[in-house]
Amino acid sequence: MNYSTSQFKNGLKLMLDGNPCSIVNNEIVKPGKGQAFNRVKFKDLITGKTLEKTFKSGESLEAADVMELEMQYLYTDGEKWYFMDPNSFDQFDLSKESMGSALNYLVEQDTCIVTLWNNNPISVSPPNHVTLEVIDTDPGLKGDTAGTGGKPATLNTGVVVQVPLFVAIGDRIKVDTRTNEYTGRA
Amino acid sequence: MSHFKENLLRYQNLTRNIRDFFYARNVIEVVTPSLLSTPTTDVYIDSIEVSVNQALSKSSKFYLHTSPELEMKRMLSRGSGDIFQICQVFRDNEHGRINSNEFTMLEFYRVGFGMHQLIDEIKDLLVILGKDDPIKQMSYSEAFFEFANIDILNSSIEDLKKILNAHSLNSDYEWIEDMQTVLFVHLVEPKLKEYPVFFIYDFPKQQAALAQIDGLIAHRFEMYINGIEIANGYQEIQTSKEYRDRFETELGKRKFLSKSIGCVDEDFLNDLKDGLPACSGVAIGIDRLFNSLSL
Numbered sequence: 001m002n003y004s005t006s007q008f009k010n011g012l013k014l015m016l017d018g019n020p021c022s023i024v025n026n027e028i029v030k031p032g033k034g035q036a037f038n039r040v041k042f043k044d045l046i047t048g049k050t051l052e053k054t055f056k057s058g059e060s061l062e063a064a065d066v067m068e069l070e071m072q073y074l075y076t077d078g079e080k081w082y083f084m085d086p087n088s089f090d091q092f093d094l095s096k097e098s099m100g101s102a103l104n105y106l107v108e109q110d111t112c113i114v115t116l117w118n119n120n121p122i123s124v125s126p127p128n129h130v131t132l133e134v135i136d137t138d139p140g141l142k143g144d145t146a147g148t149g150g151k152p153a154t155l156n157t158g159v160v161v162q163v164p165l166f167v168a169i170g171d172r173i174k175v176d177t178r179t180n181e182y183t184g185r186a
Numbered sequence: 187m188s189h190f191k192e193n194l195l196r197y198q199n200l201t202r203n204i205r206d207f208f209y210a211r212n213v214i215e216v217v218t219p220s221l222l223s224t225p226t227t228d229v230y231i232d233s234i235e236v237s238v239n240q241a242l243s244k245s246s247k248f249y250l251h252t253s254p255e256l257e258m259k260r261m262l263s264r265g266s267g268d269i270f271q272i273c274q275v276f277r278d279n280e281h282g283r284i285n286s287n288e289f290t291m292l293e294f295y296r297v298g299f300g301m302h303q304l305i306d307e308i309k310d311l312l313v314i315l316g317k318d319d320p321i322k323q324m325s326y327s328e329a330f331f332e333f334a335n336i337d338i339l340n341s342s343i344e345d346l347k348k349i350l351n352a353h354s355l356n357s358d359y360e361w362i363e364d365m366q367t368v369l370f371v372h373l374v375e376p377k378l379k380e381y382p383v384f385f386i387y388d389f390p391k392q393q394a395a396l397a398q399i400d401g402l403i404a405h406r407f408e409m410y411i412n413g414i415e416i417a418n419g420y421q422e423i424q425t426s427k428e429y430r431d432r433f434e435t436e437l438g439k440r441k442f443l444s445k446s447i448g449c450v451d452e453d454f455l456n457d458l459k460d461g462l463p464a465c466s467g468v469a470i471g472i473d474r475l476f477n478s479l480s481l
Contacts, residue, residue, distance in 0.1 A: 017354060028282035029375070032408070032418045033395050034367035035230045036279075054372035056356050
């Protein structure tokens with residue numbers, strides 16, 4: 001199946017130079033006197049890189065067989081990370097490389113979005129906000145509840161996040177996975 | 187005051203300042219018809235067709251003007267001298283974030299001006315309108331060297347095909363000007379975003395439109411504000427023969443592309459039988475200009 005430039009829209013998944021890509025931005029460029037083009041920003045779903053390309057109006061690209069499914073993170077054996085589709089009970093595994101920054105935020109039983117290309121998992125997105133446990137941090141100053149300062153804290157996934165001084169070992173905190181920022185106590 | 191009313195007043199100030207600028211320079215404000223009997227011959231601009239007088243049983247077709255260019259040139263040929271106009275223009279198949287089927291155009295002609303004199307006058311106008319950012323100016327060929335390391339004027343269709351393929355762009359174009367344009371849009375235009383005002387002049391002769399040709403280049407220019415095309419101007423060709431040739435070439439290309447075609451505007455050519463005075467003219471998109479001034 002092919003999509004022509006007139007069907008381009010954000011989020012559409014297409015094949016570009018052999019890789020599945022998602023349209024991030026599609027701009028129609030009509031030079032006053034020249035022919036019309038589409039200037040398209042893509043995100044390569046495998047490398048995560050963004051690229052820009054110009055198409056002649058009317059040109060078409062092959063659709064990428066990409067699905068985004070909600071799955072449950074099961075466990076890791078250190079080499080692979082295992083996920084399950086709760087509807088079909090099908091299991092999928094991803095390499096450390098494909099896990100990307102999702103490694104930092106997923107704990108067993110968490111729900112996340114796994115992207116499949118031709119039914120093979122290529123990437124995983126954690127929820128925007130996750131709740132994690134502080135396993136190591138310096139003791140904070142007593143009485144500091146305003147969060148004026150900050151200190152690093154290591155969470156149960158191994159990721160390090162800046163937290164206010166009052167946060168202590170054993171606390172459960174909320175983290176924004178897009179910015180790696182502390183957003184509050186859970 | 188509401189934001190809406192503030193905007194109306196700001197827009198009024200813009201058009202008032204433009205008018206004052208031209209009145210002070212003795213450029214006459216004119217109005218020309220928007221309903222024309224022939225569609226534009228421009229290869230990549232489509233006129234909007236309208237049917238009138240159906241209830242009178244005298245139905246006929248007109249075309250909304252895509253620019254007041256030819257009607258203003260008829261005035262120039264009849265001795266109007268310097269003229270300007272602010273009007274709505276209409277184009278089919280142009281619709282997007284910065285394109286619209288209807289937009290406002292400032293068009294003006296200066297008798298005896300060369301292309302660079304006209305560019306200088308636009309710079310004066312920008313200052314009056316409060317746009318006093320630094321201005322960058324480069325020929326089309328310099329811009330291609332600077333931003334893409336391509337010798338655009340001396341590249342053949344085969345050369346450009348290779349370059350397009352190297353950038354994994356479609357190279358399936360009929361004419362060299364389309365290849366030049368896609369490379370411009372892909373490689374040069376995104377770089378122009380960094381410049382508040384950028385004039386690009388001396389286009390390749392294949393993109394002359396109605397500008398005078400001199401060797402490999404045509405005396406045509408465009409003005410970009412932060413990477414957005416705002417103005418397009420020419421040092422104008424003058425004889426009816428040159429106009430006929432350009433129109434016929436364009437119609438031939440439209441025919442090749444299976445686009446709707448009208449005919450050469452014989453009334454226009456007839457008015458130009460004694461030629462157009464030496465002049466330069468430009469069209470400026472007022473909506474885009476207004477938006478860029480409010481940034």
